[in-house]
Amino acid sequence: MARPASDSNSSFNMSSAICVMDASSCLGTRLVKCLLKRGYTVHAATLQNYGESSFLNEVDCKDDEDDDDDDKIKKLKSFKWDPFDYHSIVDALKGCSALFYSFESPSDHSTCDLWHALSKTLAEKTAWALAMDRGVNMVSVNAGLVMDPDLTITNPYLKGAAEMYEDGVFVTVDLDFLVEAHICVYEEISTYGRYLCFNHIINQTQDAVKLANMLSPLPPSPQSLENDTKIIQQRISNKKLNKLMVECQPQINDLLANQEECL
Helix, strand or coil: CEEEHHHCCCCCCCCCEEEEECCCCHHHHHHHHHHHHCCCEEEEEEECCCCHHHHHHHHCCCCCCCCCHHHHHHCEEEEEECCCCHHHHHHHHCCEEEEEECCCCCHHHCCCCCCHHHHHHHHHHHHHHHHHHHCEEECEEEECEEECCCCCCCCHHHHHHHHHHHCCCCEEEEHHHHHHHHHHHHHCCCCCCEEEECCEECCEHHHHHHHHHHHCCCCCCCHHHHCCCCECCCCCCCHHHHHHHHHHCHHHHHHHHCHHHHC
């Protein structure tokens, strides 16, 4: 995410608009809903080939416990964008004080030889270079495998699952936790650099089998796997993000305390 460098020493401005791009992704849609609920004006940018009616149905601002539905709808502005069309991006960003960019690899690139994690790393490296060159205050939230309702075995993140498991860095994150992390990082003016975001680590055979069964039901596991108590040493930490979230949003402590339930 990014906001103007001039805002780095001031509190977040709820009267300013925030752009969410791509708002049609699972994370993007949930971010839009949460930002609207918190009173922000949101520029929701969806890809050119994504129907506006479909997006509005996904967002669905109605809330039985909230009487401000009309106000939320007024604060939601839809834009179409194309990653190769500079003007469509500028139009969506106009009047915004911050940008939430949700990276998801296109479904038609499922056979690409470039591993998902590597492509994200290269994209982030480029973004950091541009941010430094243009004086943009950028912060990145690097998530583990997002446990959303649409998760399937074809998710590109899983291409490196075996290697990440053996290296002790195979982690997952609940979608709501990830959304709260993004907003917390934006609203807390002291944030900087990169934040690793996850609330469960897959470092035991039982965890790996449980995830595999959830993604693609398998025959009963061999007895040898059920008796395997080996624990892979964890080599990844999210202490930086957890400390921030505890400090700036005490109401999400339950998510931190129940992080084992994300699967």
